[in-house]
Amino acid sequence: MRIEYNFAFFDEGSKREIRRATLKAVAIPGYQVPFASREMPIARGWGTGGLQLTLSLVGKKDILKVIDQGSDESVNAVNIKKLITKTTGIKVTDEASEATIIQSRHRIPEIPLQSGQILVLQVPLPEPLRYYEPSELETKKLHAEQEYSGAWLMLFEQIMNYGTMSTGADHPAMVHDRYVMAPSPIPRFDNPKLNHSKALILLGAGREKKVYAVPPYTRVESLAFEDFSFEVESFKNKYCGICGAKGVFLDEMLDDLTGETFYQCNDTSYCLQRLNQESAGRGIYNDRV
Amino acid sequence: MKLDLVHDLQEAYRKTLDSMSRPGLISNIQDQASKVALEISNFNPPAPLVMVLMLFDTEVKFKVCSKREAEIAELINQLTYAKATEIENADFILVLNDADPEEFEQVINSACPGDLHDPHKAATIIIEADSVSNDRDLTLIGPGIEIESFISVRTSHNWVDLRADKNSEYPLGIDLIFTDRNANILCLPRTTQIWQEVAG
Numbered sequence: 505m506r507i508e509y510n511f512a513f514f515d516e517g518s519k520r521e522i523r524r525a526t527l528k529a530v531a532i533p534g535y536q537v538p539f540a541s542r543e544m545p546i547a548r549g550w551g552t553g554g555l556q557l558t559l560s561l562v563g564k565k566d567i568l569k570v571i572d573q574g575s576d577e578s579v580n581a582v583n584i585k586k587l588i589t590k591t592t593g594i595k596v597t598d599e600a601s602e603a604t605i606i607q608s609r610h611r612i613p614e615i616p617l618q619s620g621q622i623l624v625l626q627v628p629l630p631e632p633l634r635y636y637e638p639s640e641l642e643t644k645k646l647h648a649e650q651e652y653s654g655a656w657l658m659l660f661e662q663i664m665n666y667g668t669m670s671t672g673a674d675h676p677a678m679v680h681d682r683y684v685m686a687p688s689p690i691p692r693f694d695n696p697k698l699n700h701s702k703a704l705i706l707l708g709a710g711r712e713k714k715v716y717a718v719p720p721y722t723r724v725e726s727l728a729f730e731d732f733s734f735e736v737e738s739f740k741n742k743y744c745g746i747c748g749a750k751g752v753f754l755d756e757m758l759d760d761l762t763g764e765t766f767y768q769c770n771d772t773s774y775c776l777q778r779l780n781q782e783s784a785g786r787g788i789y790n791d792r793v
Numbered sequence: 794m795k796l797d798l799v800h801d802l803q804e805a806y807r808k809t810l811d812s813m814s815r816p817g818l819i820s821n822i823q824d825q826a827s828k829v830a831l832e833i834s835n836f837n838p839p840a841p842l843v844m845v846l847m848l849f850d851t852e853v854k855f856k857v858c859s860k861r862e863a864e865i866a867e868l869i870n871q872l873t874y875a876k877a878t879e880i881e882n883a884d885f886i887l888v889l890n891d892a893d894p895e896e897f898e899q900v901i902n903s904a905c906p907g908d909l910h911d912p913h914k915a916a917t918i919i920i921e922a923d924s925v926s927n928d929r930d931l932t933l934i935g936p937g938i939e940i941e942s943f944i945s946v947r948t949s950h951n952w953v954d955l956r957a958d959k960n961s962e963y964p965l966g967i968d969l970i971f972t973d974r975n976a977n978i979l980c981l982p983r984t985t986q987i988w989q990e991v992a993g
């Protein structure tokens with residue numbers, strides 16, 4: 505028996521709903537547009553919003569890349585690729601530069617995004633003010649009034665407690681000087697990539713049924729204070745133990761045998777691509793340590 | 794060939810999204826428009842109808858401004874089940890070439906700009922123009938534009954100042970989609986600021 509699927513899984517009505525919301529999201533950068541979310545055949549809590557956005561976008565000519573915390577091969581990334589290729593027949597790739605749509609969870613690829621690409625970020629918690637305001641009605645009001653002193657206070661308390669703005673991932677950012685936005689749990693290292701991006705960036709939250717957008721060439725400024733400036737995670741004097749890359753987001757690893765720590769690229773396809781290019785002798789990377 | 798409601802509309806959507814994300818970028822949907830024209834001959838030029846098929850359904854309220862308003866509104870309702878309504882309540886407003894200038898002014902003035910809690914409830918206005926191009930008539934700046942972009946919109950309507958007034962209180966405002974005779978589309982989200990070249 506063969507089950508017939510809709511192209512890109514969704515019925516056309518579901519796509520239209522998300523498409524209308526997406527066009528409004530682009531017109532109001534950083535503002536969370538609500539939409540009617542459909543049940544998805546993947547595990548809840550993982551963030552279906554990104555998948556819904558991708559399904560509303562994808563066409564026969566697209567080439568898709570899916571990454572989960574820097575990995576193209578994680579179970580989640582593989583499952584999403586399976587669902588999309590099974591219902592569309594489109595090509596998938598690991599190479600960021602080859603993809604027309606990149607769906608990602610918790611990272612923006614190391615290879616700079618290009619004009620014409622769309623980055624879809626999966627968002628577990630779209631509301632940056634939820635941390636101190638549990639009511640949706642109230643947070644909508646705060647956004648309406650551009651009343652963000654709570655967000656600043658939250659950062660200030662972190663500085664008082666830890667001496668730094670150690671927010672970890674999902675550091676809030678101001679978009680187009682109007683809306684404070686949750687960039688999704690990307691490391692602070694990736695926040696600057698949102699600013700003045702060449703690619704359109706769409707963010708989707710399935711459970712909270714919200715979509716928001718950062719159009720290309722839009723100002724995205726990570727929240728910071730004059731005397732406590734925004735800082736990305738520092739990997740100073742560290743490099744990838746596999747490909748030698750510097751200036752990328754690194755994972756700290758422990759060598760079981762020697763007990764020594766070493767580092768490797770979090771973006772695994774980037775790392776692999778560097779190795780392949782090096783072994784092919786193209787020598788485009790000269791920063792090997 | 795018939796319009797493919799899945800693949801042709803997906804392509805039209807991506808082009809519209811591209812143009813909405815990059816104000817000044819003109820996309821072309823001639824391929825989809827000519828397919829529509831083969832099936833529905835009383836809607837000419839057909840580009841606005843591609844937008845309608847792409848975005849309208851039973852969830853949508855719309856208004857048509859045209860000398861043939863009744864006929865076209867009925868056609869749209871039959872095709873999409875979207876409901877015709879007054880300007881103030883419309884999610885989408887279609888301003889066709891033959892709409893009279895006073896009605897156009899009324900559309901811009903009365904269209905819903907959203908409110909501070911729900912700025913996304915603002916109207917999208919689809920305007921049929923004679924032609925859109927990247928001639929250096931108007932200068933655009935804002936999100937989606939690297940430095941500046943240039944457009945020229947040939948239409949009988951005087952829309953630039955009306956739009957500027959309507960969109961003076963961001964995030965409230967209306968979003969425009971222009972279509973032309975050659976099925977070009979040009980989008981102006983409310984964030985785009987327009988500078989007019991002063992003659993002489």
Ligand SMILES: [Zn+2]
Binds near residue numbers: 749
């Ligand atoms: Zn590496």
